[in-house]
Amino acid sequence: MPAGRHKSRTLRRVSRKTPGAKTTLQYKKRKPSKAKCGMCGAVLSGVPRERPKKMQNISKTKKRPERPFGGVLCPKCMRKIIKESIRE
Amino acid sequence: MIEIGRLCVKLAGRDAGKKCVIADVLDKNFVLIDGETRRRKCNIRHLEPLKDMIKIKKGAASSEISAEFKKLGIEVKETKKKEKAEKPKKLRGKDKKPSEEKPKKEKKKADKKEKPAEKKEAPKKETKKEEPKKK
Numbered sequence: 001m002p003a004g005r006h007k008s009r010t011l012r013r014v015s016r017k018t019p020g021a022k023t024t025l026q027y028k029k030r031k032p033s034k035a036k037c038g039m040c041g042a043v044l045s046g047v048p049r050e051r052p053k054k055m056q057n058i059s060k061t062k063k064r065p066e067r068p069f070g071g072v073l074c075p076k077c078m079r080k081i082i083k084e085s086i087r088e
Numbered sequence: 089m090i091e092i093g094r095l096c097v098k099l100a101g102r103d104a105g106k107k108c109v110i111a112d113v114l115d116k117n118f119v120l121i122d123g124e125t126r127r128r129k130c131n132i133r134h135l136e137p138l139k140d141m142i143k144i145k146k147g148a149a150s151s152e153i154s155a156e157f158k159k160l161g162i163e164v165k166e167t168k169k170k171e172k173a174e175k176p177k178k179l180r181g182k183d184k185k186p187s188e189e190k191p192k193k194e195k196k197k198a199d200k201k202e203k204p205a206e207k208k209e210a211p212k213k214e215t216k217k218e219e220p221k222k223k
């Protein structure tokens with residue numbers, strides 16, 4: 001039985017192997033929601049889903065795609081914006 | 089629309105939103121582009137053609153194209169050419185110089201990890217310790 005404070009599902013359960021080859025349950029904080037496009041709301045690829053402390057340790061180039069509006073807009077919406085800016 | 093000398097805007101990748109010129113038509117689908125973007129093969133689906141044209145020859149050099157871009161008032165960043173660097177040689181066996189390798193390892197490793205390193209390199213260190221004594 002889990003301890004009383006672990007009965008609620010606010011913490012997520014992760015099974016990890018210990019050095020002694022046993023599997024134990026660890027309780028970790030839940031990950032934030034997936035990054036989404038600012039215009040259409042599509043899920044963005046290439047953006048890691050980590051807690052802020054872990055995001056600090058990831059390099060900038062690994063946190064978002066290397067294109068204009070990378071990590072903010074999906075590629076479809078980015079193309080729309082560029083095309084509109086040309087036509088003006 | 090897709091022809092040599094056509095100004096375009098790139099839509100995909102790290103160069104998206106930058107202007108370029110078609111320098112050569114390679115294929116039904118692919119063209120060679122140059123200008124604000126890097127000189128590269130590009131799918132025509134990744135280009136948005138503009139109204140303007142530039143007079144250039146087929147396969148024009150990037151220096152000519154950058155000169156044409158300056159006339160239009162678009163500044164092109166000059167990129168440095170990559171020089172071929174020598175491959176680092178791996179020294180093995182007798183050629184290895186312990187004096188060259190040791191300081192690198194000490195710099196990289198944190199204070200905590202110094203202890204196991206000392207154990208491994210114990211025979212080497214003994215030789216080192218003797219040298220200052222002689223001096």
Ligand SMILES: [Zn+2]
Pocket residue numbers: 037038039040041042073074075076077078
């Ligand atoms: Zn979108």
